[in-house]
Amino acid sequence: MATGKPIRLFRNLSSKIAAIPMILTVLFVFVGGTAWTVTYSFTSSKLLPKTKFVGLRQYERLWETERWLVSIENLMIYGLCSMVLSLLIGFILAALLDQKIRFENTFRSIMLYPFALSFIVTGLVWQWLLNPDFGIQKIINGLGFTSFEFNPLYNSDIVIYGVLIAGLWQGSGLVMVLMLAGLRGIDQDIWKASRVDGIPAWKTYLFIIIPMMRPVFITTLVLIASGIVKLYDLIVAQTGGGPGIASEVPAKYVYDYMFQGQNLGQGFAASTMMLLAVLIVIIPWAYLEFGGKKRG
Amino acid sequence: MTITTQSTGQPSVEVRDLVLKFGELTVLKNLNLDVYEGEFLVLLGSSGCGKSTLLNCIAGLLDVSGGQIFIKGNNVTWAEPSERGIGMVFQSYALYPQMTVEGNMSFGLKNQKLPKDEIAQRVARAAEILQIEPLMKRKPSALSGGQRQRVAIGRALVRDVDVFLFDEPLSNLDAKLRADLRVELKQLHQQLENTMIYVTHDQVEAMTLADRIAIMKDGLIQQLASPEEIYNRPANLYVADFIGSPSMNLIKGKLSGDTFDADGFAVSVAGYDFSRQPSSNEVWFGIRPEHVELGEGSGPHFEVTAEVVEPLGSDTLVMTRLGGERFWLRMDGQSRVTSGDKLTIGLPVHAVSLFDGRDETRL
Structure with a gap:
């Protein structure tokens, strides 16, 4: 046919051209980089990548290393506590701010302020605050409570909780703002209906409002989770991984082996393990969320 | 007509010198209103006249700045909404989205710790009156607008109260459905003989449903009379227009x-x-x-x-x-x-x- 249909490839041509740089970035940098890393994790690369394949040797070494095991344990503790506590703190703060109080904007800014600081600054600030010689412990001792001891950063059993405090201080504000936006999206008539029904406020939150905020919770969880997996700079600034190796985390392990230990193969193996862990969480979730039958 | 008997009946809801201020703005100005037992009273006015505000005050959802409210002779000015003996239906339906129809209707009752068979009985009766029995296991998202509003009415019905408050309940529905539900509401009132206070900006709803209409403007009642009286003998230029x-x-x-x-x-x-x-x-x-x-x-x-x-x-x-x-x-x-x-x-x-x-x- 002479006048035939326009060729599908050329439809919306300008938007397709505009998308090309991002498509290339995704293909070469993200997908390509990931594939390259996974491939070289099976080699004995040291300072420079080389293609001498050694099978699963790097992984065997990885799981025999004490430092990696401590890293994994720390990430689990930090991740679980940070997920639960920042959701809890963020939601409670948002619920309190949602009571039509005065100076709401001021409070919101104060709570969100730590989020404007980088992890490096946060880590340094809390390193000082938790320092027994001139931080919180010193102040409370100075008030007369001489037996008071709060010194997490120099105690290898609880050092990760010291990092957790800083992480929560930095991240809860963002969770609060997201939750507040979610609460504001709830139809006020729902609140009125539950008051007429005589349902106490905490029950309304628990059984009606929070289930209605499911999309906000998912967004928030994704943001918190991505922050947890890439936890690195906070550790570097606050503890440097110490005392000893007590506050090491996987991302730091990867960085140290790749760029300081001059052991690329080991670093790649560790980062592949991190990728695997993330996929194990994401794939079942994505299947539940997007797979199966479509929801209305 | 029934109007004459109602105007001499017992007042069910009494509003005395009600004042409501939002900051500097006075929304209700020394408002007085008697609603009689079994009466269908419509609050009619254009937006911003204070009709919904008045209804929210009667429901106890807004704290009044002055005056008193009595329901069935009890001073409820400072009582919680759930203790006033009212049921309320909202324009946006305000159903609890993740509960089934049955859950929506029974949640408040469960919270009052009523016995299980009593709850089941009340829910079944409301479902029968509103003809929503086939929908009981569905979620609100699987219902049409008219069905949702019926469920919302059902949720008020199971509370077994004397006074029903409606806040523009038909405004979100399309014209055909609105006319159908209007008739059903009128039948419901004839069947239940409860006191109903109904807020609307639609004069057709007001004229067809009301025993008496209160026309409001700027926080004051301009005329309170039967639809015939308001139509034939408007009290002032605003009502006439x-x-x-x-x-x-x-x-x-x-x-x-x-x-x-x-x-x-x-x-x-x-x-x-x-x-x-x-x-x-x-x-x-x-x-x-x-x-x-x-x-x-x-x-x-x-x-x-x-x-x-x-x-x-x-x-x-x-x-x-x-x-x-x-x-x-x-x-x-x-x-x-x-x-x-x-x-x-x-x-x-x-x-x-x-x-x-x-x-x-x-x-």
């Missing part, structure tokens, strides 16, 4: 003796039932488009020219000009009038309303 579509023809002019005189138009109002003397000779002359007589009737008559003709099927609206103002006529739907036609009209005195030119109240 607000009720009726198209609204009452209103012409400003001078009254000298028995003659009303406006720009090139004089008519005798001999026989008008004055309730009081006008404060000056300035008055408003009003007559509804449907009360204008066609042809040379018994009274005075005039010749007018049709300027715009709007055929509606059931009747035809014709815009003419009288006394320098637009003057609408409502004619039979079958009458063939085209613009430019000359018409003879009569203005029967018994259908005329006169309003004072200064305070705009009925004479």
Whole structure:
């Protein structure tokens, strides 16, 4: 046919051209980089990548290393506590701010302020605050409570909780703002209906409002989770991984082996393990969320 | 009619000198209202008149700034909404989205720690009255607008209360469904014989449903009367203009003796039932488009020219000009009038309303 249909490839041509740089970035940098890393994790690369394949040797070494095991344990503790506590703190703060109080904007800014600081600054600030010689412990001792001891950063059993405090201080504000936006999206008539029904406020939150905020919770969880997996700079600034190796985390392990230990193969193996862990969480979730039958 | 018995019945809801302020803004100004047992009272007004605010005060969802509210003789001014013996239906339905229809209707009752069989019995009865039994296991997202609003009414019904409050319950529905549900609401009221207070901005809903209508403007009740009274004897210019579509023809002019005189138009109002003397000779002359007589009737008559003709099927609206103002006529739907036609009209005195030119109240 002479006048035939326009060729599908050329439809919306300008938007397709505009998308090309991002498509290339995704293909070469993200997908390509990931594939390259996974491939070289099976080699004995040291300072420079080389293609001498050694099978699963790097992984065997990885799981025999004490430092990696401590890293994994720390990430689990930090991740679980940070997920639960920042959701809890963020939601409670948002619920309190949602009571039509005065100076709401001021409070919101104060709570969100730590989020404007980088992890490096946060880590340094809390390193000082938790320092027994001139931080919180010193102040409370100075008030007369001489037996008071709060010194997490120099105690290898609880050092990760010291990092957790800083992480929560930095991240809860963002969770609060997201939750507040979610609460504001709830139809006020729902609140009125539950008051007429005589349902106490905490029950309304628990059984009606929070289930209605499911999309906000998912967004928030994704943001918190991505922050947890890439936890690195906070550790570097606050503890440097110490005392000893007590506050090491996987991302730091990867960085140290790749760029300081001059052991690329080991670093790649560790980062592949991190990728695997993330996929194990994401794939079942994505299947539940997007797979199966479509929801209305 | 039932209205006379109701107006002498027991007051179910009493509002005394109610004041509500939002900061500097006074929304309700010393408002008084008695709603009688079993009465269907409609609060009618344009947006911002305070009608929903008044309803929220009665429900206890807003703290009043002054005055008192009694329900069934109890002072409930500071009582919690759930303790007032009211059920409420909202414009947006306000159903709990992740619960089934049954869950929505029973959640409040479960919270009151009622026995299980009592809850089941009440829910089943409400479902039967509203004919929503097949929907009980569905979630609100799987229901149409009309079904959702029925569930919302059901949630109020199971509370087994004396007073129902409706906040524009039909406004989110399309015209056909609105008319259907309006009839069902009227039947529901006849069946239950509860006191109902209903807020709307739709005068058709108000006229069809109400035993009495309270027309509100600027936080004050302009007129509180039966639909017939409000239609036939509007208390002031605002009510006259607000009720009726198209609204009452209103012409400003001078009254000298028995003659009303406006720009090139004089008519005798001999026989008008004055309730009081006008404060000056300035008055408003009003007559509804449907009360204008066609042809040379018994009274005075005039010749007018049709300027715009709007055929509606059931009747035809014709815009003419009288006394320098637009003057609408409502004619039979079958009458063939085209613009430019000359018409003879009569203005029967018994259908005329006169309003004072200064305070705009009925004479």
